[in-house]
Amino acid sequence: MIHLPNLITDLGLILGAAAIITLIFKYLKQPLVLGYLIAGFLVGPHFSLFPTIVETENVAVWAEIGVIILLFSLGLEFSFKKLMKVGGSASITAITEVVVMLLLGYFTGKAFGWSTMDSIFLGGILSISSTTIIIRAFEELGVKGQKFAGLVFGVLVVEDLVAVVLLVLLSTLAVSQQFAGSEMLFSILKLIFFLVIWFVLGIFFLPSFLKKIKPLISEEMLLIISLALCFLMVIAATKVGFSPALGAFIMGSILAETSQGKKIEHLVMPIKDLFGAVFFVSVGMLIDPSMLAEHALPVIIIVLVTIVGKIFSSSLGALASGQPLKTSVQTGFSLAQIGEFSFIIATLGVTLNVTSSFLYPIAVAVSAISTFTTPYLIKLSFPFYNWLNKVLPSKWIENLNRYSSATQSVTTVSNWQLFVKSYTANTLIHFSISLAIILLSSNYLSPFIQGKTENAVWSNIASLVITIIILSPFLYALSFRNLYNGVVVELKNERLYRNLVLVMRLFRLLLSAALIITLLNNLLSVTVALYAALLIIVVLFIFWKQVQNVYLKLEMLFLKNYHDEEQQPKKEQQILAPWDAHFTEIDVKPESPAVGKTLMELKWRERAGINVAMINRGSITIHSPESNTIIYPGDILKIIGTDAQIRKLSSIIRPDKKAIEQHDNYQPKLHKLLVRKNSFLEGKSLRESKIKDLTDGIVVGIERNAERIVNPESSWVFQENDMVWIVGDSAKIQSTL
CATH class of the missing domain: 3.30.70.1450 (Regulator of K+ conductance, C-terminal domain)
Known part of the structure; x- marks a missing residue:
């Protein structure tokens, strides 16, 4: 008789339970993530009515792969450029929410008499909202085109980045078991250093690499290459002391900048769905009814703290950033849940053995309940805003509207802000690259050359020469590269900024000198290092033009790859404050009744009150389309209107269910x-x-x-x-x- 490995039996049980339960939840119009959790509980060790998973350790490995794939997919959706372009409103809202929930979680844990580590991890668990649950809820409710949805997506982008930083900080804190300020600072600087290096190297090499091999690869090969890059970055991140999830997220963000980014995202989606299901089912397996019954009161209180705290903190952050009261309330109600990152943070505590056994199932229970309430809270946000608008004093409403309009007005960037931003980015990038080259030279190049020759002095000199040749373009950029020369000249004419410009330039020169001294100190004695430093300066001065030309070529290649997928500046969710109107996108489905008709025939302006500002059709962008423009399947409409007008248009162009049913029959x-x-x-x-x-x-x-x-x-x-x-x-x- 053929023996079937337990892992295959377990996988069949997991996917079978997930399929049946999610079908039921789909019919009941409930979030599928909640269905996965219930399926995990039913096949887990704490429920004996159905067959139970045998090899939980192997399932845990599959779940860890699921986390990696989930974070990789998340990185593909939220690229580095999106992270850098996210608006100030989203950043303020996200940071306000995270800080408030960290504090609320910590003090709630302390109020229950929990340990310091349990309380800290509870704060981390409650601080991050669920991207997966919110996106699915928005799709099911049809509110993705509304104004508040753009702010929510921006908040989720910032929260995902903050969550990655939280994973690093909590890992450091769990290992040190104390609030060591120097260790925390070192971890943050280390994270920034590796983020810069990975980002620069990824943008420099990957887009060019994918373009070169594009004629040779099929979709299957592109998927294999993408996953290979993902797991290689996971290995690299783990080697330098970061979590595998961080490595997957970084590689996803880098690949999102390439011309193949959207295609890779599409190819990875089925794998993400498979391993994501295994991950969420494995989380559900940890639900212990007896433990939940024992901690029923904390679960109920933490759920209330989560929902009320997130609504309050997110709404407050949005209001502080200048959003109208309506948008702020809708944003707060949308973010009132925890999800996948909360599971990852809870898993971290269990893996490092720093949290109590009850914290994980409590986190799962809170997530399940808050997931269930999310669609209802989103629906409730508008009636609550209407009630709040009636209850609040009219003077408060007027002041909020005045503050919102003033904040949303167009602001100009001063020369000083432009100078500080460009010089800070320039300094950070080139200092990080230079330091990375020196570290690689000291740890790998120098030992390699020493192993090939018996003369230590000549091996050090050879290592130094090779390193200086590689390092020279970046030392030039760090020391002497000027950005916005016209701006600098204007600032020098202003007495207030003249000395500050000189100080910043001197600071960059000192950084360059520190890098050279670090390099020389690792390879040569002090006396020889001084002579070598003078020699390096002379050589760089002689070959100044050649070094400059090499750097400019490198910079042009980097910028070309960086802007590889950059199209016309998107104006999604920009606000026309006086009318509460904004830009948004609507996809035209192939079954839409609008397909094949002209804008004149459709009369959307008369029927819904909206304007079509732009149409994206594949690689073609139609600006200010004329009345005889025909609508095609797959068109992305950039429209201007209020929330009510956008909802009306969505109902007009939505495919007719009766027609689809007739077509199916x-x-x-x-x-x-x-x-x-x-x-x-x-x-x-x-x-x-x-x-x-x-x-x-x-x-x-x-x-x-x-x-x-x-x-x-x-x-x-x-x-x-x-x-x-x-x-x-x-x-x-x-x-x-």
Whole structure:
């Protein structure tokens, strides 16, 4: 008898339970993530009515792979450019929410008498909202086009980045078991350093690499290459002391910048769904009813703290950032749950053995309950805003509206802000690259050369020469590269900024000197290092132009790759404050009744009150489309309107369910029809007969005098005794003919 490994049995049980339960939840219109959790509980060790998972350790490995794939997919959705371009409102809202929930979670844990580590991890668990749950809820409720949805997506982008930082900080804190400020600072600086290095190297090499191999690879090969890059970055992140999730997120963000980013995201989606299901089911397996019954009161209180705290903190952050009261309330109600990152943070505590056994199932229970309430809270946000608008004093409402309008007004960037931003980015990037080159030289290049020669002095000199050659373009950029020369000249003419500009330039020169001293100190004695430093300065001065040209070529290649997928600046969710109108996108489905019609025929401005500002059609962008522009399947409409107008348009262009059902019931069959004397077909051409309109069928063949004609032309004239073959719906053909 063939023996089936337990892992295969367990996987079949997991996916079978997930399939059945999620079908039920889909029918009940509940979030699928909640269904996965319930499925995990049913096949877990704490529920004996159904078959139970045998090898939980192997399932845990599959779940860890699921976390990696989930974070990789998240990185593909939220690229580095999106992270850097996210608005100030989203950043303020996210940071406010995270800080408030960290504090609320910590003090709630302390109020229960929990340990310091349990309380800290509870704060981390409660601080991050669920991207997966919110996106699915928005899709199911049809509110993705509304103004507040853009702010929520921006908040989620910032929260995901903050969550990655939290994972690093909590890992450091768990290992040190104390609030060591220096260790925390070192961890943050280390994270920034590796983020910069990975980002620069990824943008420099990967887009060019994918372009080179594009003619050679199929979709299968692209998927394999993408996953290989993901797991290689996971290994690299783990080697330098970070979590595997961080490595997966970083690689996803880098690949999102390439021309293949969207395609990779599409290819990875089925794998993400598979391993994501395994991950959420494995989380559900940890639900212990007895432990939940024992800690029922903390679960209820933490759920209330989560929902109320997130609504309050998110709404407060949005208001502080200048958003209107309506948008702020809707944002707060949308973010009132915890999800996948909370599980990852809870898993971290269990893995490091720093949290109590009850914290994980409590986190799962809170997530399950808050997930269940999310769609209802989103629906409740608008009535709550109407109630709040009536209850609050009119003076408060006027002040909030005035503050919102003033904050949303267009602001200009001063020369000083432009200078500080560009010089800070320039300094951070080139210092990080230079330091990375020096570290690689000291740890790998120098030992390698020393192993090839017996003379230590000459091996050090050889290492130094090679390192300086590689390092020189970046030292030039760090020390002397000027950005926005015109701006710098203007600032020098202003007494207030003149000295500050000189100080910042001097600071960059000192950083360059520190890097050179670090390099020389690792390879040479102090006396020799001084002479070598002078020699390096002289050589760099002699070959100044060559070094500059090399750097400029490198910079041009980097910028070309960086802007590889950059299109026209998107204006999603920009606010026209006086009218509460904004830009948004609507995808035209192939089944939409708008397909094939012109804007003049559709009359959307008259019917819904919106304007179509732009249409994205593949690689083509149609600006200010004319009235005779035809709408095609897959078009992305950039429209301007209020929330009510956008909802109205969405209902207009939404595919007709009855038409789809009729189409699903359409069963085409092959029928034959004999043209008799004086029938409506005799003597008429195929075009004149209008047989297609009458029967909703297609003439595919005609027999005449033993001759067969396949797919006759529209000019074909029917004669008596012709046998006509029609493909179409049986009922309609028989009723017509």
